[in-house]
Amino acid sequence: MDLALLRTFVTVHRAGSFTRAAALLGLSQPAVTSQIRTLERQLGRPLFLRQARGVTPTTIGDELAHKAAPHLDALVEITETGLDEDSSLRTLHLAGPPEFTAERALPALTELIGDDGQGLALRASFGNAEETLEGLAAGHHDLAITTARPRGALLTATPLCDEEHVLVAAPRWMARVGPGKLRRKGAHALEDLPIVEVHESLPLVARYWASVFDSRPAASGTVVVPDLRAVLACVAAGAGLAVLPRYLCTEALERGDVVALLDPAVPPLRTYFLVVRTGTLAMPHIVRAHEWLLRAAAGWA
Numbered sequence: 127m128d129l130a131l132l133r134t135f136v137t138v139h140r141a142g143s144f145t146r147a148a149a150l151l152g153l154s155q156p157a158v159t160s161q162i163r164t165l166e167r168q169l170g171r172p173l174f175l176r177q178a179r180g181v182t183p184t185t186i187g188d189e190l191a192h193k194a195a196p197h198l199d200a201l202v203e204i205t206e207t208g209l210d211e212d213s214s215l216r217t218l219h220l221a222g223p224p225e226f227t228a229e230r231a232l233p234a235l236t237e238l239i240g241d242d243g244q245g246l247a248l249r250a251s252f253g254n255a256e257e258t259l260e261g262l263a264a265g266h267h268d269l270a271i272t273t274a275r276p277r278g279a280l281l282t283a284t285p286l287c288d289e290e291h292v293l294v295a296a297p298r299w300m301a302r303v304g305p306g307k308l309r310r311k312g313a314h315a316l317e318d319l320p321i322v323e324v325h326e327s328l329p330l331v332a333r334y335w336a337s338v339f340d341s342r343p344a345a346s347g348t349v350v351v352p353d354l355r356a357v358l359a360c361v362a363a364g365a366g367l368a369v370l371p372r373y374l375c376t377e378a379l380e381r382g383d384v385v386a387l388l389d390p391a392v393p394p395l396r397t398y399f400l401v402v403r404t405g406t407l408a409m410p411h412i413v414r415a416h417e418w419l420l421r422a423a424a425g426w427a
Contacts, residue, residue: 130161135165140195173187216247217247272398283400286398288396289373294361295319313335318345321343322361323347334394349365
């Protein structure tokens with residue numbers, strides 16, 4: 127059986143789409159369709175059910191993928207390992223949220239560059255979870271960091287770390303609200319405070335309110351800026367309250383630039399995932415960065 131046909135088949139099986147598989151393989155969609163039809167003729171069985179959006183594997187298709195994929199991944203690992211001797215040729219394309227990628231991931235990965243600059247080369251791009259996962263699935267990135275666990279077989283996610291969310295404001299707002307009032311009135315004590323957020327939908331504040339107060343925020347965003355570092359700067363300047371990851375505001379809390387308005391017994395957490403296209407951890411530069419980030423994350427808590 128032709129290995130090229132099997133490679134195309136496994137890519138389609140993971141992608142769930144001829145179009146997406148063609149993009150990942152660098153082939154035209156008609157070429158991918160032709161290769162799958164050839165393989166189906168050789169086996170005498172259909173491998174996929176064609177649908178309006180993508181394809182679904184048949185039982186025989188699932189069985190073949192289960193048997194063939196590990197061996198194809200192993201062959202990729204064998205061929206790619208030889209390239210690792212000249213790691214200066216390998217560039218890792220990383221994508222993730224701007225704040226976490228800049229504050230956590232990139233400082234950790236720069237150690238792989240080497241003192242002489244001849245180690246791993248890095249290219250980073252920022253985006254939200256949906257954009258990042260779409261870019262990874264399309265082959266634009268090698269490794270992605272996201273707060274959303276992807277669905278389907280094309281992408282594989284590994285939990286990286288949890289971040290604690292903190293309700294913060296400038297000290298003058300604490301004097302206005304007061305811990306006693308917060309304990310008595312809960313979220314109602316915060317209704318008159320301006321909100322600083324990254325999006326009009328108030329994703330962080332809404333998640334915090336649901337987890338801690340079992341309610342929804344009554345106010346809309348007063349300041350909306352799509353970067354948590356800018357949110358922190360606005361909060362420190364007195365613009366209002368915000369919900370921020372603790373790693374991002376720890377220094378500001380220690381300096382007294384901002385204060386935590388509440389200290390819940392169970393603080394809200396959000397999980398970050400390391401995501402790759404299934405099978406690409408056979409590539410040395412990707413698995414090296416993947417393992418390095420997992421080790422670094424053990425010390426972030």
